[in-house]
Amino acid sequence: MTPSLALIGLPLVSSPLVYFAGRADRRHAAWSRIAALLSLLIAWVLFVQSATQFSMSGALDSTIGMITLRIDGISLLLTAVVLTLATFVTLYSDRYMMGEMGEEKYYALVIAMSGAMIGLACAADLFNLWVWFELMTVSSFLLVAFYCQRRLALEAGVKYLVQSAVGSVLVLLGVALIFAVTGTLRLDELALAGESLALIGAGGLFVIGFGVKIALVPMHTWLPDAHSQAPSGISTLLSGVVIEAGLIALLRVIGALAGIAESWGVLLLAFAAINMLFGNLMALRQKQVKRLLAFSSLSHIGYMLLGFGIAFYAGTPDGAAGGFFHLLTHGLMKGLAFLAAGALLYGLHLAHERHDPLTVNDLAGAGKRYPLAALSLSIAVLGLGGLPPLAGFMSKWQIFTAGFETQDLVLMLLVIFAALNSVLSLAYYAPLVNRMYRDHPSSAVQQGKPIPLSMQLTLIGLAVLVVAIGVLPSLVSWLTEPAGSTLMLALGR
Amino acid sequence: MTGTILVIGVLALIGVGLYGMMILHNVLKLVVALQILTKAAALALVAAGYMNGQLQLGQSLALTVIVADTMVAVVGLALAVQVRRHFGTLDTRALSTLKR
Amino acid sequence: MEFLPFLLGSVICGFFAVRAARLLHAALWLAGISVLIALMMYQLGAWEIAIIELSVGAGLVTVLFVFAIAVIGDEPISGRSLTPKLLAAALVAAAVLLLSFFLFPVEANSAVSVQSSFAATLWQDRVLDALLQVMLIFAGVLGVMGLLDEPKVRAAEESGLHAETPAPFDQPAPDSHLEEERV
Incomplete structure (x- = not known):
C-alpha cells in the first residue's frame, strides 16, 4: 500500500467508522467528531508523504484492474484545499452542530464527501471520474x-437533487458517446483519439453536465439556495471545494479532448464573462449575508474560468497556474467568510434557538461585540474583493498578468472587464465591513450571545492563512505551479 | 443499422425524460422523470459496449450506473416524503421559488 | 432488430409515465420501461445486466416508489405547468436534434474485441467501481436515514436529552413569512 493509494482510500474506509463511533454511545455523538479529526490527521500525514514523493519522482500512479488513480499536480492542489477546509470545518462544527439531530451522520458524510473529492481529483479513467463525482453528489x-x-432547506435540497441528477445524466451520456466512438475510457488514450464531431458533442454534454455543479450561469439556480440553507460548515465546503471539484473534473475531460483546445477556451472565456457579471449584479441585490456570499462564488468561478480559458485559448502557462492559485485562495477566503458569517449567525440567532437568516442589517455594530468574527469576515470579504495585500489580490493579479502576456486584444479587454468587475464587487463587500464597524448596534447584536472558543480559534487559523498567502504568495507556489504545468501537459502545449 | 436504431431509442428516451423534467411540478413525478433519464443512460452504456465490441465492459459500467442512480432516487423519495410532511403538498409551485 | 418493439414500447411507456395523473400509475409505467429495457438488453446479449435491471429497476425501485406513495398519499396535482407544454416540447426537440447532429453517422470503433466474462470484467478490471458502489450505498442510506429522522422520536429515545427540541415547523407557516426571507 503506497501512501498515495492510502490517501485516497483512507477517508472512504474511515467514514463508516466515524459514523459508528458516534452511534456506539448515543449520549456522546461528539465521538464521531473526534474520529473525523483523527482520520483527517492521518490523511494529512499521508498527504505530506505523497507530496514529498511527488516532488521527487513526479506523478504517482496506482493501477487497480484497468483503472488508474494518478496523483499529479492538480490532484495535490485539490487535495490540499479539501483537507484544509475539511479540517477547519470539523474543528469549527463543535458547538455549531452540537445537539443537532444526526450529528454523527454530518461528520461521516463530510469525510465521505472529502474522500470523494480527493478521488475525483486523482481519477484518470473517464467513467471512474463520474463515479467519484456521483459519490460526492450523493454524500x-x-x-x-x-x-x-x-421548509427552505427542503426546497434547496429538492432543487439541488433534481438539477445535479440531470447534470450527472448528461455527463454519463457524454461518457457513453466517447466510449462508443473511441472504445477507450482512459483519459490519456483519449487525448490521442484526434478530432471528430462526436467528441465535440460529448464535450458539450460535459460542459453542461459538470456546469450544473460548477454553477455556470444559466445552470446556477440551485447554488444560492443550497449555500444559504446548509449549515455554515457545509456552505464552506460547497463553495470552497465542491464547485471547484466540478471544475477540475471538467478541466480533466475537456483537457483530454484537447485536439480542439482553442474552441473550449472560447467557451470557458464566454462563461467566465457571464459568471463574473451576473454573480456581481445578483450579489448587489442581496440582503442576507450567506446568499450574498453564495452569489459572489458565481463571480469567483468566473475568475478561475478566465485563467483556465486563457490557458486553453492562448496556451499561457501562467493562466493555468493563476486559475489554480485563485481556486486555492478562493477556497480559503470564501471558507473564512462563510465560517465567520456562521459564527455571527450562531451568536446572533442559533444560540437563541432561532433559525432566522443573518441579514446585512443584523451585522450593524458587530465589530464591538464580536471583534474577532467581524475582523475575520472583513479580511475575507476584502480579500475576495481583491484588495492588496490579501490573498485574493495576488491570485487575481496572476490571472490578469497572464491575460496581458498573450498580447491578444480580446483577452486584454476581458482582463480589463474582470478588473472592473472586481471593483464592482467592492460595492457589496465594503458596505458589509462598514456596517460591522458602526457605532449603533442592531437589536440582534445587543441580544447576541458569545461565540464559542472553538469557532474563534478556527477563524484565527484561517485568517492567518489568508493574510500569510497574501503577503508571501510563494508559500503555495509548490502547489499551484505543478498544477498549472500538469494542465498544460494535458493540453499538449 | 442496429447501432443507429439504438442511438435513436436512447435519444427518444432522453427527450421524454427531459420533457417530463420541464413540465412536471410534482416532486415525486420529477423523480420518475429522473429515473427515465438514468435508464436511458444505462441503456446508452450497454449500447456503446455492444457497438464497439466491449459488451462486458459496457455491462459493468451500466451496473454501477444503476446502483448509483437508484441511491439518488431513494434520497429523492425521502426528500419527497419530507416535502409532503412539511408543505402539505408535493407541488413544486408551493415550494414557491423554484423558478427564480 | 428484434428489440425494435421493446424500444418503441419503452418510449411509449415513458410518455405515459410523464402524462399519468396519479402517482401510482406513473410508478407502474416506469416499471414498464424497466422491463422493456431489460428485455432489450437481453436481446443485445447483455444477460447479466438485464437480470439486474429487471430486479433493481423494475423490482426494488417500484417497491420503493409504491412504499413512498403509500406514506405520502396519492395526490393528483393538476394545473398549469411551470413551462408551457408546447415550449417544453419544442425545446426538447431542439436539444435532441442538436445532439443527433453530433451523433450521426454513428461510427463505433470496434477495433478491440477482447471478450471476457461479465464477472471477470467487473471484479478484475472495474473492481474500483464495484467498491465505490458500496460507498455510494452507504452515503445514500445515511442520507435517507438523516432525512427521515424525526426529532420527536429521537427525543423520546434519548430520555429527554433533547426534551426541549423545538418542532415549530409541523404546522405550515404562513406564506408571507416565506416571501419575507427571499429577495
Whole structure:
C-alpha cells in the first residue's frame, strides 16, 4: 500500500467508522467528531508523504484492474484545499452542530464527501471520474438539506437533487458517446483519439453536465439556495471545494479532448464573462449575508474560468497556474467568510434557538461585540474583493498578468472587464465591513450571545492563512505551479 | 443499422425524460422523470459496449450506473416524503421559488 | 432488430409515465420501461445486466416508489405547468436534434474485441467501481436515514436529552413569512 493509494482510500474506509463511533454511545455523538479529526490527521500525514514523493519522482500512479488513480499536480492542489477546509470545518462544527439531530451522520458524510473529492481529483479513467463525482453528489444531498425540518432547506435540497441528477445524466451520456466512438475510457488514450464531431458533442454534454455543479450561469439556480440553507460548515465546503471539484473534473475531460483546445477556451472565456457579471449584479441585490456570499462564488468561478480559458485559448502557462492559485485562495477566503458569517449567525440567532437568516442589517455594530468574527469576515470579504495585500489580490493579479502576456486584444479587454468587475464587487463587500464597524448596534447584536472558543480559534487559523498567502504568495507556489504545468501537459502545449 | 436504431431509442428516451423534467411540478413525478433519464443512460452504456465490441465492459459500467442512480432516487423519495410532511403538498409551485 | 418493439414500447411507456395523473400509475409505467429495457438488453446479449435491471429497476425501485406513495398519499396535482407544454416540447426537440447532429453517422470503433466474462470484467478490471458502489450505498442510506429522522422520536429515545427540541415547523407557516426571507 503506497501512501498515495492510502490517501485516497483512507477517508472512504474511515467514514463508516466515524459514523459508528458516534452511534456506539448515543449520549456522546461528539465521538464521531473526534474520529473525523483523527482520520483527517492521518490523511494529512499521508498527504505530506505523497507530496514529498511527488516532488521527487513526479506523478504517482496506482493501477487497480484497468483503472488508474494518478496523483499529479492538480490532484495535490485539490487535495490540499479539501483537507484544509475539511479540517477547519470539523474543528469549527463543535458547538455549531452540537445537539443537532444526526450529528454523527454530518461528520461521516463530510469525510465521505472529502474522500470523494480527493478521488475525483486523482481519477484518470473517464467513467471512474463520474463515479467519484456521483459519490460526492450523493454524500452532499443530506448535508445540503441537513435542517430537513425547515421548509427552505427542503426546497434547496429538492432543487439541488433534481438539477445535479440531470447534470450527472448528461455527463454519463457524454461518457457513453466517447466510449462508443473511441472504445477507450482512459483519459490519456483519449487525448490521442484526434478530432471528430462526436467528441465535440460529448464535450458539450460535459460542459453542461459538470456546469450544473460548477454553477455556470444559466445552470446556477440551485447554488444560492443550497449555500444559504446548509449549515455554515457545509456552505464552506460547497463553495470552497465542491464547485471547484466540478471544475477540475471538467478541466480533466475537456483537457483530454484537447485536439480542439482553442474552441473550449472560447467557451470557458464566454462563461467566465457571464459568471463574473451576473454573480456581481445578483450579489448587489442581496440582503442576507450567506446568499450574498453564495452569489459572489458565481463571480469567483468566473475568475478561475478566465485563467483556465486563457490557458486553453492562448496556451499561457501562467493562466493555468493563476486559475489554480485563485481556486486555492478562493477556497480559503470564501471558507473564512462563510465560517465567520456562521459564527455571527450562531451568536446572533442559533444560540437563541432561532433559525432566522443573518441579514446585512443584523451585522450593524458587530465589530464591538464580536471583534474577532467581524475582523475575520472583513479580511475575507476584502480579500475576495481583491484588495492588496490579501490573498485574493495576488491570485487575481496572476490571472490578469497572464491575460496581458498573450498580447491578444480580446483577452486584454476581458482582463480589463474582470478588473472592473472586481471593483464592482467592492460595492457589496465594503458596505458589509462598514456596517460591522458602526457605532449603533442592531437589536440582534445587543441580544447576541458569545461565540464559542472553538469557532474563534478556527477563524484565527484561517485568517492567518489568508493574510500569510497574501503577503508571501510563494508559500503555495509548490502547489499551484505543478498544477498549472500538469494542465498544460494535458493540453499538449 | 442496429447501432443507429439504438442511438435513436436512447435519444427518444432522453427527450421524454427531459420533457417530463420541464413540465412536471410534482416532486415525486420529477423523480420518475429522473429515473427515465438514468435508464436511458444505462441503456446508452450497454449500447456503446455492444457497438464497439466491449459488451462486458459496457455491462459493468451500466451496473454501477444503476446502483448509483437508484441511491439518488431513494434520497429523492425521502426528500419527497419530507416535502409532503412539511408543505402539505408535493407541488413544486408551493415550494414557491423554484423558478427564480 | 428484434428489440425494435421493446424500444418503441419503452418510449411509449415513458410518455405515459410523464402524462399519468396519479402517482401510482406513473410508478407502474416506469416499471414498464424497466422491463422493456431489460428485455432489450437481453436481446443485445447483455444477460447479466438485464437480470439486474429487471430486479433493481423494475423490482426494488417500484417497491420503493409504491412504499413512498403509500406514506405520502396519492395526490393528483393538476394545473398549469411551470413551462408551457408546447415550449417544453419544442425545446426538447431542439436539444435532441442538436445532439443527433453530433451523433450521426454513428461510427463505433470496434477495433478491440477482447471478450471476457461479465464477472471477470467487473471484479478484475472495474473492481474500483464495484467498491465505490458500496460507498455510494452507504452515503445514500445515511442520507435517507438523516432525512427521515424525526426529532420527536429521537427525543423520546434519548430520555429527554433533547426534551426541549423545538418542532415549530409541523404546522405550515404562513406564506408571507416565506416571501419575507427571499429577495
